[in-house]
Amino acid sequence: MNRGRSDDPNHILGHSYAFLIAAKTGAKYPERGLEFVNRGVSGEKVADLAARWQKDAIDIHPTILSILVGINDVEADTPIDQFEATYEALLTRTERELPGTRIVICEPFGLPTGWRKSKWSSLGPKIAAIQAATARLAKKHRAIYVRLQKAFDQASKRGTPEYWIWDGIHPTYSGQQLIADEWTRSVKAGLAAPNRVNPIAGQGEGS
Numbered sequence: 001m002n003r004g005r006s007d008d009p010n011h012i013l014g015h016s017y018a019f020l021i022a023a024k025t026g027a028k029y030p031e032r033g034l035e036f037v038n039r040g041v042s043g044e045k046v047a048d049l050a051a052r053w054q055k056d057a058i059d060i061h062p063t064i065l066s067i068l069v070g071i072n073d074v075e076a077d078t079p080i081d082q083f084e085a086t087y088e089a090l091l092t093r094t095e096r097e098l099p100g101t102r103i104v105i106c107e108p109f110g111l112p113t114g115w116r117k118s119k120w121s122s123l124g125p126k127i128a129a130i131q132a133a134t135a136r137l138a139k140k141h142r143a144i145y146v147r148l149q150k151a152f153d154q155a156s157k158r159g160t161p162e163y164w165i166w167d168g169i170h171p172t173y174s175g176q177q178l179i180a181d182e183w184t185r186s187v188k189a190g191l192a193a194p195n196r197v198n199p200i201a202g203q204g205e206g207s
Helices: 017-028 046-056 071-075 080-097 114-140 148-155 173-192
Strands: 064-068 102-106 144-146 201-204
Touching: 017 173, 046 080, 064 173, 071 114, 080 102, 080 114, 102 114, 102 173, 114 144, 144 173, 148 173
Parallel strands: 064 102, 064 201, 102 144
Antiparallel strands: none
């Protein structure tokens, strides 16, 4: 979401849910000196994350590592087993090298809007399959799972699908706030849950 590549604090996080989460949380807890990092790259697939995981995830040593990836794998027809195996390797590596990091997996999402609406009969099942894969990974690795599809489905009962996602996969500004709210709710609940495994950096495509 057009994140900056310089140290300019006005643009460094871009204008997505990552910015909204950082703005609200940072303002609420200034005494904690929280630092938020966005390393999302538009259009990337899970294999692209793997290629830069050392620099853009491991080397940062985040307390919380939030990942949103998958929708570009859908459109690229990445085989589900390949997607899941690559994603799992990233999670396993992160757990091994960053045992104190809490992992958050965001569910890929979409709505039948814009030019993708005419393709939804084929695109929808592919998105559902990759959502199932991310849910399996979150359960297996005991990661916090942010269920974004349900949030968008429920929101579409109050506003049109186009109000939240303009072209099937890219949120509007209202959609970005919806993600930020669901992320915050899910992470707060996950951190408060007993027996958590791992105690703020963002990774993914366009995040």
